[in-house]
Amino acid sequence: HNADTRKCAEWVKNKFEQAGLENSQILETGGQPIVYADYLHAEGHPTVLVYGHYDVQSPDPLDEWKSAPFEPEVRDGKLYARGADDNKGQFFAHLKALELLIHTDKRLPVNVKFMVEGEEEIGGVHLDSFIESHLDLLKADVCLISDSHSLSVTQPLINYGLRGLVYTELTLSALDKDVHSGEFGGNVPNVAIELANIISKLKDPVTQKVLVDGFYDNVRQVSHEEMHQLEHSPFTERFVLEETGASRLIGEEGFLPPVRMGARPTLDVNGMSSGYILEGSKTIIPSKAMAKISLRIVPNQTSAEIAEKFTNFVRKIVPRYVNYIDVKILSTGEPILMDISSHFFKHAETVLEEVFGNKPVYDLSGGSIPVTATLKKLLGIDSILMGFGLPDDGLHSPNEKMDVEMFYKGIKSSTLFFRSLGL
Amino acid sequence: HNADTRKCAEWVKNKFEQAGLENSQILETGGQPIVYADYLHAEGHPTVLVYGHYDVQSPDPLDEWKSAPFEPEVRDGKLYARGADDNKGQFFAHLKALELLIHTDKRLPVNVKFMVEGEEEIGGVHLDSFIESHLDLLKADVCLISDSHSLSVTQPLINYGLRGLVYTELTLSALDKDVHSGEFGGNVPNVAIELANIISKLKDPVTQKVLVDGFYDNVRQVSHEEMHQLEHSPFTERFVLEETGASRLIGEEGFLPPVRMGARPTLDVNGMSSGYILEGSKTIIPSKAMAKISLRIVPNQTSAEIAEKFTNFVRKIVPRYVNYIDVKILSTGEPILMDISSHFFKHAETVLEEVFGNKPVYDLSGGSIPVTATLKKLLGIDSILMGFGLPDDGLHSPNEKMDVEMFYKGIKSSTLFFRSLGL
Numbered sequence: 040h041n042a043d044t045r046k047c048a049e050w051v052k053n054k055f056e057q058a059g060l061e062n063s064q065i066l067e068t069g070g071q072p073i074v075y076a077d078y079l080h081a082e083g084h085p086t087v088l089v090y091g092h093y094d095v096q097s098p099d100p101l102d103e104w105k106s107a108p109f110e111p112e113v114r115d116g117k118l119y120a121r122g123a124d125d126n127k128g129q130f131f132a133h134l135k136a137l138e139l140l141i142h143t144d145k146r147l148p149v150n151v152k153f154m155v156e157g158e159e160e161i162g163g164v165h166l167d168s169f170i171e172s173h174l175d176l177l178k179a180d181v182c183l184i185s186d187s188h189s190l191s192v193t194q195p196l197i198n199y200g201l202r203g204l205v206y207t208e209l210t211l212s213a214l215d216k217d218v219h220s221g222e223f224g225g226n227v228p229n230v231a232i233e234l235a236n237i238i239s240k241l242k243d244p245v246t247q248k249v250l251v252d253g254f255y256d257n258v259r260q261v262s263h264e265e266m267h268q269l270e271h272s273p274f275t276e277r278f279v280l281e282e283t284g285a286s287r288l289i290g291e292e293g294f295l296p297p298v299r300m301g302a303r304p305t306l307d308v309n310g311m312s313s314g315y316i317l318e319g320s321k322t323i324i325p326s327k328a329m330a331k332i333s334l335r336i337v338p339n340q341t342s343a344e345i346a347e348k349f350t351n352f353v354r355k356i357v358p359r360y361v362n363y364i365d366v367k368i369l370s371t372g373e374p375i376l377m378d379i380s381s382h383f384f385k386h387a388e389t390v391l392e393e394v395f396g397n398k399p400v401y402d403l404s405g406g407s408i409p410v411t412a413t414l415k416k417l418l419g420i421d422s423i424l425m426g427f428g429l430p431d432d433g434l435h436s437p438n439e440k441m442d443v444e445m446f447y448k449g450i451k452s453s454t455l456f457f458r459s460l461g462l
Numbered sequence: 463h464n465a466d467t468r469k470c471a472e473w474v475k476n477k478f479e480q481a482g483l484e485n486s487q488i489l490e491t492g493g494q495p496i497v498y499a500d501y502l503h504a505e506g507h508p509t510v511l512v513y514g515h516y517d518v519q520s521p522d523p524l525d526e527w528k529s530a531p532f533e534p535e536v537r538d539g540k541l542y543a544r545g546a547d548d549n550k551g552q553f554f555a556h557l558k559a560l561e562l563l564i565h566t567d568k569r570l571p572v573n574v575k576f577m578v579e580g581e582e583e584i585g586g587v588h589l590d591s592f593i594e595s596h597l598d599l600l601k602a603d604v605c606l607i608s609d610s611h612s613l614s615v616t617q618p619l620i621n622y623g624l625r626g627l628v629y630t631e632l633t634l635s636a637l638d639k640d641v642h643s644g645e646f647g648g649n650v651p652n653v654a655i656e657l658a659n660i661i662s663k664l665k666d667p668v669t670q671k672v673l674v675d676g677f678y679d680n681v682r683q684v685s686h687e688e689m690h691q692l693e694h695s696p697f698t699e700r701f702v703l704e705e706t707g708a709s710r711l712i713g714e715e716g717f718l719p720p721v722r723m724g725a726r727p728t729l730d731v732n733g734m735s736s737g738y739i740l741e742g743s744k745t746i747i748p749s750k751a752m753a754k755i756s757l758r759i760v761p762n763q764t765s766a767e768i769a770e771k772f773t774n775f776v777r778k779i780v781p782r783y784v785n786y787i788d789v790k791i792l793s794t795g796e797p798i799l800m801d802i803s804s805h806f807f808k809h810a811e812t813v814l815e816e817v818f819g820n821k822p823v824y825d826l827s828g829g830s831i832p833v834t835a836t837l838k839k840l841l842g843i844d845s846i847l848m849g850f851g852l853p854d855d856g857l858h859s860p861n862e863k864m865d866v867e868m869f870y871k872g873i874k875s876s877t878l879f880f881r882s883l884g885l
Contacts, residue, residue, distance in 0.1 A: 096744060103639070161742055202644065206743045215707025216526070219858045221625065221829025224758050225670075225728030226719050227708045231753075232731050236667055238658035244781075247648075284638025284749075285650040287783040296649050305648030307747055308655050310737035315754060319584055320629045320792045321520060322756060322830075323858055324730055326707075330654075331738060333745060335647050358667075360710040369743045406644025407745075434642050435746055 041071075044157050047093045048072045051155050058134055059141035060153060066173075068165035071157030075176070078141065079150045084461050085383075086150035088179035088420070090410055091130025091186070092159035095122035096435045103437035116443050123441040124432040129185040130155055132427055132449030139454055148461020152179055156410075159186075162206060162370020167413050174417065181383040182414050183456070185449060187404055187426030190273045192444055195391035195399040195452075197384070198424040200301065203374035204407040205346045206309075206333040209234070209353060212363040214326040217314065223324055228360050231313035234328040240356050241306055241332070246292040249306045249334070251352040254345070259338040259376075261302045272297035272402050282431055301403025304336045304345075331369070335405065342371035372409025377421045383460075387423050390455040394448050399425070425452065464494075467580050470516045471495045474578050481557055482564035483576060489596075491588035494580030498599070501564065502573045507884050508806075509573035511602035511843070512560075513833055514553020514609070515582035518545035519858045526860035539866050546864040547855040552608040553578055555850055555872030562877055571884020575602055579833075582609075585629060585793020590836050597840065604806040605837050606879070608872060610827055610849030613696050615867055618814035618822040618875075620807070621847040623724065626797035627830040628768045629732075629756040632660070632776060635786040637749040640737065646747055651783050654736035657751040663779050664729055664755070669715040672729045672757070674775040677768070682761040682799075684725045695720035695825050705854060724826025727759045727768075754792070758828065765794035795832025800844045806883075810846045813878040817871050822848070848875065 048065050051074040055063040060076035071094060079086070098108035098121045106112040111120035118128065133153070140147050154177065158164050170177060189195050213228040242249055249255075261269065274297040276288050290299040299305070309332070314325030336345050350366045357364050377384075379401060391399045404424070411422040427449030433439045471488050474497040478486040483499035494517060502509070521531035521544045529535040534543035541551065556576070563570050577600065581587050593600060612618045636651040665672055672678075684692065697720040699711050713722040722728070732755070737748030759768050773789045780787050800807075802824060814822045827847070834845040850872035856862045 097738075097740070160744075204644075204745070206745070208743075213708060216856075216859050217523075218706050219829065220730045220732060220756060221627075221758060221827070222723070222853075222857070223702065223706055224730045224756075224828060225722040225726055226702050226711050226713045227706050228710075228712045229730050231734050232661055232665060235658040235661035235731070235734075238655055239662035242655060244659055279646065279649050283641050283646055283650050284785070285636060285783070286785050287651075288649050289651045289783055290649045299648040300645070303648060307643045307647045307652050308658070308737065309643060309744060309746055310739045310748065311654050311658075311751075312735050312739040314731065314733035315520075316733045316735035316752065317520070320631075320754060320756070321583075321732060321858065322627070322629070323732055325733065328734075329739070331743060333643060333647075333743070335644060360708070360712055362707070362709050404644070405647060406642065430645075433639075434645070435744065436639050436641065 044071050044094055048074050048157060051093055054134060055153065058138035060137065068169045070165040073157065073169055074155045075153065077152045078147050080146065081148055081150050081461060084149045085180040086152060086178070087457070087460065088177060088182045089133050089151060089153045090182055090184045091155045092126045092157065093155050094157045094160050095125065096160050100437060105438055113443065117440040118443055119438055119440045121439055123439050124428040125434045125439065126159065126186045128441040128446060129427055129449060132446055133183065133185065133453045135450045136453035136457065139450065140457060148458050152177060162372065163409050166410060170413055170417050177418060179418065179420055181420050182422040184408060184411065184422050184424050185427050186408050187424050188428035188430055188432065189426055189445065190400060190430065192442065193395055194397050195395045196426060197387060197399045197401050198404040199379045199401050200338070200376040200403040201374060201408050201411055202405055203336040203340065203342055203412065204333060204370065204372040204409070205336060205342050205349065205368065206331070206370045207349060208367040208369050209330045209332055210365045211328045211357070211361050212326055213361045214324065217323040217326050220322045220324045227324060229324050230328040230361065231325050233358060233361050234311065234313060234330055237353060237356060238308060238330060247290055248292070249304065251348050253348050254304065257339045257344065258304060261298070266298065269297050269302060269403065270295045272400065274300055278430065297402070300405035302337055304334065304340060306332065306334045308332050335407070336374050338374045338376050340374060342373055346371060372407040373412035375412040375415055381421065383423055386459045387425055387456060390452055390459055391425060393455060394452045467494050467517055471497050471580060474516050477557060478576065481561035483560065491592045493588040496580065496592055497578045498576065500575045501570050503569065504571060504573050504884060507572045508603040509575060509601070510880070510883065511600060511605045512556050512574060512576045513605055513607045514578045515549045515580065516578050517580040517583050518548065519583050523860060528861055536866065540863040541866055542861055542863045544862055546862050547851040548857045548862065549582065549609045551864040551869060552850055552872060555608065555869055556606065556876045558873045559876035559880065562873065563880060571881050575600060585795065586832050587793070589833060593836055593840050600841060602841065602843060604843055605845040607831060607834065607845050607847050608850050609831055610847050611851035611853055611855065612849055612868065613823060613853065615865065616818055617820050618818045619849060620810060620822045620824050621827040622802045622824050623761070623799040623826040624797060624831050624834055625828055626759040626763065626765055626835065627756060627793065627795040627832070628759060628765050628772065628791065629754070629793045630772060631790040631792050632753045632755055633750065633788045634780070634784050635750045636784045637747065640746040640749050643745045643747045650747060652747050653751040653784065654748050656781060656784050657734065657736060657753055660776060660779060661731060661753060670713055671715070672727065674771050676771050677727065680762045680767065681727060684721070689721065692720050692724060692826065693718045695823065697723055701853065723828035725760055727757065727763060729755065729757045731755050758830070759797050761797045761799050763797060765796055769794060795830040796835035798835040798838055804844065806846055809882045810848055810879060813875055813882055814848060816878060817875045
């Protein structure tokens with residue numbers, strides 16, 4: 040879809056120009072391009088870097104969509120489309136806020152740099168090196184990111200930490216080709232079974248602890264006070280059950296759901312495949328098996344450390360008669376924890392309370408926004424993660440949506456935030 | 463491919479007519495049709511039912527074929543095509559033998575009924591009920607089937623027993639939809655992992671014993687003499703390693719390769735699938751997972767017994783938080799053992815020795831030809847399994863082939879067999 044993402048980048052660039060932003064341009068990265076624009080006329084005032092991404096997750100399974108994923112449809116006050124929440128709808132709210140300020144006030148009260156990338160969903164392959172080679176262009180005092188969600192239409196949320204990610208692809212082979220299961224069944228290795236054996240050794244089925252050697256060595260100990268606060272987060276058992284259709288929560292022994300989500304690392308199989316998977320039966324022993332396995336990591340684990348530990352563990356437990364084993368690291372992201380004592384966070388709190396009618400809850404996010412860690416490392420800035428999605432928006436799922444009311448609350452919050460920074 | 467298989471059935475019917483067979487017709491089964499013809503003018507002589515199948519396995523993975531799977535190509539004395547060996551090439555040898563006898567001798571020395579079905583590769587769904595409702599039409603003294611192989615171009619083989627099959631499809635679900643692995647990872651069940659856990663409990667990784675409760679209860683004990691004979695079968699470790707590319711044989715502890723293949727039951731995963739399996743990464747927890755798991759069974763196990771034991775075992779070990787579990791039995795076939803003391807087998811032995819220059823070896827086959835068990839049960843007849851394929855023909859794999867020399871040996875053997883029965 041390179042042609043489609045390029046078209047989308049052009050579209051964003053045009054919208055930047057229409058909003059009145061300056062210096063609007065498409066910057067090459069070696070992969071999907073980055074769209075950039077700025078407005079730098081508020082001398083003596085801080086510079087806010089706004090971040091978003093125009094790329095989206097694959098819309099499959101297509102047959103579960105009620106309306107076409109790339110033809111937005113509003114039903115019952117909700118806009119349905121792939122990317123409606125993650126992330127087109129959300130960064131667009133900031134763009135509309137800036138357009139409003141520029142066209143109404145004829146000025147912006149702060150300096151703004153707006154960067155929208157196109158590789159977030161594939162792990163931001165080229166983003167880090169792009170930032171590293173554009174430090175001056177991107178220099179700012181704080182970053183504003185809406186790639187998360189509020190708790191409800193009246194309860195805002197600020198994520199003060201994010202999990203990191205190590206996304207791997209494991210491939211095994213033990214035969215030259217698929218062979219007949221009648222002739223060779225009972226005499227040769229079956230890599231589908233071997234892959235299952237490996238996966239079954241990654242997590243304890245009872246305690247749900249990840250069994251990779253040394254996995255928990257560097258996990259940050261959460262203070263009693265923070266634990267208490269997290270445990271009262273609205274990420275409740277009931278919410279998770281309703282949202283996912285699970286009949287019971289399954290997670291790491293000894294921790295409550297919001298703690299497991301934000302402060303504990305975990306491991307999931309995101310996909311696996313071997314042999315014949317179409318309709319009917321094919322009597323083969325497969326020659327290859329593949330699994331996509333990802334690990335969510337928390338401070339002070341690092342992606343390099345966990346990628347190495349995972350790879351070593353898998354190589355240790357795979358039987359020697361498995362001829363071929365490959366562990367690819369498809370993408371990584373570092374975990375991060377923000378310093379919420381800065382005045383930027385105080386401004387965000389005030390603004391969100393005004394728009395939503397309630398003080399924002401501070402919470403840890405289970406997801407990963409790797410750019411936050413990169414910005415901290417390379418530009419030394421924190422990211423304010425104020426989300427205007429809702430928890431049931433169906434990110435990465437069929438029928439992703441964004442509530443129209445939340446979109447307008449996003450525009451309002453963003454407008455007030457920029458104004459408050461200029462006071 | 464219903465239109466394609468129907469076209470193939472028409473083609474077979476025309477070939478029957480061209481060969482001089484009578485009563486050539488396409489008989490409906492509710493699924494793929496059966497092609498039948500006969501020639502019944504040898505009063506006082508036995509009736510031979512010839513069986514074959516015109517359906518083939520899926521040709522995928524297509525990109526591994528050196529020539530198109532449905533455009534036969536002869537290279538270096540070998541005919542490459544899907545079905546070249548299994549089973550179009552082999553039943554065609556019998557048809558050519560009958561054509562030769564009818565056109566040259568102007569008579570057949572025996573009565574012949576020729577039945578070619580179109581559902582062998584999907585487990586002969588409608589074959590049993592077809593046979594049951596056509597007992598008079600199919601009544602015969604012995605069945606001749608070439609759906610197996612010789613050991614080499616000079617060493618013929620008669621299979622005196624075949625394994626049966628229970629082919630299942632297991633589906634699990636624990637969530638309503640795929641959900642974001644960042645938000646929910648560490649709190650909800652992951653069915654890809656649950657499926658791996660189930661599969662890892664089906665076979666002991668060290669002894670390779672199938673762990674399904676009571677699995678071995680009814681397995682026939684092989685006599686010391688038969689065991690000795692089987693152990694000297696040419697299904698050697700070296701053959702299996704060369705043929706499959708395995709670096710080591712893996713099979714049931716305490717048995718040699720040919721015994722495991724012919725006289726011991728086993729279990730294999732033929733395919734499995736869950737979540738995102740295309741290129742790149744998608745950070746989901748999958749809502750569904752599926753595995754195709756088949757069990758090869760031996761006398762005196764029955765498919766009904768093993769299907770029930772497997773289903774019960776899986777249901778017993780699956781955790782209760784897996785909302786949905788379904789075990790479909792996609793196809794079954796009974797194991798069989800022939801009475802090789804009959805004069806039909808003596809005739810087959812003599813003929814094969816004359817054509818190949820060596821006495822045939824008697825061996826057990828690891829594959830399944832379920833029709834043999836049905837014919838034994840419903841018509842009371844044994845099947846003579848003389849194969850004209852070779853062990854390296856690549857059944858069910860890309861680049862399936864048949865040696866042209868073996869095809870001619872098949873025609874010759876068949877011709878002599880029919881003649882000898884008429885003496």
